[in-house]
Amino acid sequence: MGRFRGRSSTVLKPKTTQEVSEILKWCNERRIGVVPQGGNTGLVGGSVPVNDEVVLSLSNLNKVRSFDPVSGILVADAGCILQSLTDYVAPHNHIMPIDLGAKGSCHIGGNVATNAGGLRLLRYGSLHGSVLGLEVVLADGRILDQLTTLRKDNTGYDLKQLFIGAEGTLGVITAVSILTPPAPQASSNVILALPSFDNVLPLYQTVKRQLSEILSAFEFIDRTAYNLAVNHGQGRALSDEDVEGAECFVLVETSGGRREHDEEKLADLLESLLSADKPLVNTGVLSQSPSQFSSIWALREGVTEAVSKEGKAYKYDISIPLSSFKRVVDDTREHLRSKGLLHDKAVKYVLGYGHVGDGNLHLNIVADAYLPEIESALEPYVYEVVAAQRGSISAEHGIGAMKTHALPYSKSAVSIDLMKKIKNTFDPNGIMNPGKVLE
Ligand code: FAD
Ligand code: MLT
Ligand code: ZN
Missing domain, CATH: 3.30.70.2740 (Alpha-Beta Plaits)
Incomplete structure (x- = not known):
C-alpha cells in the first residue's frame, strides 16, 4: 500500500523449519523484532517492518510435502505460492479451497496468517474450517508440530486456530495441511447489470433459490468500480448498450457436476430474470468460452489493481x-x-x-x-x-499496522485483554511482528 516504511537492514530467507527455529531462538534471546513475510500482498501493512525488525521471508520454504488424492489433503510449506498449489492439485482434479486476486504472488502461509477470505468463501467456507493442521515455529524457537491430516481431532484446545488470522504475531507458520475440494466438472459465470443497488438483495435471494447447490460466487462491483476496472484494462468491457443505466454489477459463478445441467440452470435463471414483470436486472452477459469466463472474473478481481493504478x-x-x-x-x-x-x-x-x-x-x-x-x-x-x-x-x-487503533470498534475491552494475554503467553518478549494487530 506504500503507507509504511521501516528501517530494516536484514532480510533472512531460511530454507528449512529448523533454520526458522534457530533464527527465532537467536532473535528472542536478543529481543530482536521479526516480521514474517509471505508474498507481501497484504493490504494492511502487516508484512512491512515499522522499525528496524529483521524481515523473515518464507519464499525459500516452498515445497509440497505431500498430497493424498483420495482424501484431497495437501501438506505444503508455508512459502508455496497459492497459484502454484492450484496448479499442483489440478491434475488430480482438485482445487484449492481459497482463491483471490493476489493468487500469483501470495503464499499459503500468508493466506493462513491473514485468514484470507476471497472469492470462494461462499462455497468452501473459511480457512478456519479447511486448514487441518499447521507447523509453527514459536517465538522462542520451539517447533509446534500440529501438522495433522486428520479430519476429526477433539483432543482439547485447538491451538492451530489461534495462528489462523494472527498475522504473524504469535509465531511463524512453516507448513500447512489443508483440505482441497474436488474440482467442479463445470464452471460458468454471468455478469448482470442492475439498474439500482436496491435490486441486489432480492437478486441474491432469487439466485440462491434458483441455482441452489451450484452457486459458487456472488460478487458485486458498483459502477465506479466497473469503470475503473475497464479504464485500467482489467477484463473486457461490456457493450455500451449493456452498461447503459447500470448502477452496479453482480458476478454470479456456478460450479457443479454436469455442464449441460448447470448451463441450463444458469440460462433459465437469466431468462426468468429478464422476462420478469419488474426485472431486477437490465441485462446479463453469459460467458461462452474459457477466455470470456476469465475476462468476466477479471472485471471483478482487477478492481484492486485498477484502484492502485488510479x-x-x-x-x-x-x-x-x-x-x-x-x-x-x-x-x-x-x-x-x-x-x-x-x-x-x-x-x-x-x-x-x-x-x-x-x-x-x-x-x-x-x-x-x-x-x-x-x-x-x-x-x-x-x-x-x-x-x-x-x-x-x-x-x-486483518489489522496489520494500519488498523490497530481501530480494534476497539470491533472488539470489547475483555476481548482485547484476553488477546494481550494470549500474545504474552506465546511471545513474552514481544519479538513477533511488533506493532501489528495489538498496539
Ligand atoms: P503477506 O502480505 O506477506 O503477509 C500478510 C501478513 O501475514 C503479515 O502480517 C505477515 O507478517 C503475516 N505472514 C505472512 N506469512 C506468514 C507466515 N508464514 N507465518 C506467520 N505470519 C505470516 N485478501 C482477502 O482476504 N480476500 C481477497 O479477496 C483478497 N484479494 C486480494 C487481491 C489483491 C490484488 C491483493 C494485492 C490482495 C488481496 N487480499 C485479499 C489481501 C490478502 O490478505 C493477501 O493477498 C494474502 O492473504 C496475504 O498473503 P501474503 O503471502 O502476500 O502475505
Ligand atoms: C477483493 O475482494 O478484491 C480484495 O479483498 C482486495 C481489495 O479489497 O481490494
Ligand atoms: Zn475481498
Missing part, C-alpha cells in the same frame, strides 16, 4: 448488513463532499465492491495522495458507522 487508496474492508452496503458508500461520499474534499486535488472516487455472499463490503476512497485531512475526515467516521451496526472493521484483510 491513485492512493484508503481501503475499508468491512462486514456490515447487506442492506447497508450502498448507504455506507453514498454517505461516505457525501460526508467527504460536505468537508470540501471531493475534488480533483483530493478525493477522486468513492467506490464499493465486494463479497455479497459473505456480507463483506470493500469501501475504497481513491485520492491523489495520502493527506491528513482526508484521513481525519474518514476516521473515526467509517469505524463509527461500522460499530453502530455491530459490524467488523476488518472482514478479511
Whole structure:
C-alpha cells in the first residue's frame, strides 16, 4: 500500500523449519523484532517492518510435502505460492479451497496468517474450517508440530486456530495441511447489470433459490468500480448498450457436476430474470468460452489493481448488513463532499465492491495522495458507522499496522485483554511482528 516504511537492514530467507527455529531462538534471546513475510500482498501493512525488525521471508520454504488424492489433503510449506498449489492439485482434479486476486504472488502461509477470505468463501467456507493442521515455529524457537491430516481431532484446545488470522504475531507458520475440494466438472459465470443497488438483495435471494447447490460466487462491483476496472484494462468491457443505466454489477459463478445441467440452470435463471414483470436486472452477459469466463472474473478481481493504478487508496474492508452496503458508500461520499474534499486535488472516487455472499463490503476512497485531512475526515467516521451496526472493521484483510487503533470498534475491552494475554503467553518478549494487530 506504500503507507509504511521501516528501517530494516536484514532480510533472512531460511530454507528449512529448523533454520526458522534457530533464527527465532537467536532473535528472542536478543529481543530482536521479526516480521514474517509471505508474498507481501497484504493490504494492511502487516508484512512491512515499522522499525528496524529483521524481515523473515518464507519464499525459500516452498515445497509440497505431500498430497493424498483420495482424501484431497495437501501438506505444503508455508512459502508455496497459492497459484502454484492450484496448479499442483489440478491434475488430480482438485482445487484449492481459497482463491483471490493476489493468487500469483501470495503464499499459503500468508493466506493462513491473514485468514484470507476471497472469492470462494461462499462455497468452501473459511480457512478456519479447511486448514487441518499447521507447523509453527514459536517465538522462542520451539517447533509446534500440529501438522495433522486428520479430519476429526477433539483432543482439547485447538491451538492451530489461534495462528489462523494472527498475522504473524504469535509465531511463524512453516507448513500447512489443508483440505482441497474436488474440482467442479463445470464452471460458468454471468455478469448482470442492475439498474439500482436496491435490486441486489432480492437478486441474491432469487439466485440462491434458483441455482441452489451450484452457486459458487456472488460478487458485486458498483459502477465506479466497473469503470475503473475497464479504464485500467482489467477484463473486457461490456457493450455500451449493456452498461447503459447500470448502477452496479453482480458476478454470479456456478460450479457443479454436469455442464449441460448447470448451463441450463444458469440460462433459465437469466431468462426468468429478464422476462420478469419488474426485472431486477437490465441485462446479463453469459460467458461462452474459457477466455470470456476469465475476462468476466477479471472485471471483478482487477478492481484492486485498477484502484492502485488510479491513485492512493484508503481501503475499508468491512462486514456490515447487506442492506447497508450502498448507504455506507453514498454517505461516505457525501460526508467527504460536505468537508470540501471531493475534488480533483483530493478525493477522486468513492467506490464499493465486494463479497455479497459473505456480507463483506470493500469501501475504497481513491485520492491523489495520502493527506491528513482526508484521513481525519474518514476516521473515526467509517469505524463509527461500522460499530453502530455491530459490524467488523476488518472482514478479511486483518489489522496489520494500519488498523490497530481501530480494534476497539470491533472488539470489547475483555476481548482485547484476553488477546494481550494470549500474545504474552506465546511471545513474552514481544519479538513477533511488533506493532501489528495489538498496539
Ligand atoms: P503477506 O502480505 O506477506 O503477509 C500478510 C501478513 O501475514 C503479515 O502480517 C505477515 O507478517 C503475516 N505472514 C505472512 N506469512 C506468514 C507466515 N508464514 N507465518 C506467520 N505470519 C505470516 N485478501 C482477502 O482476504 N480476500 C481477497 O479477496 C483478497 N484479494 C486480494 C487481491 C489483491 C490484488 C491483493 C494485492 C490482495 C488481496 N487480499 C485479499 C489481501 C490478502 O490478505 C493477501 O493477498 C494474502 O492473504 C496475504 O498473503 P501474503 O503471502 O502476500 O502475505
Ligand atoms: C477483493 O475482494 O478484491 C480484495 O479483498 C482486495 C481489495 O479489497 O481490494
Ligand atoms: Zn475481498
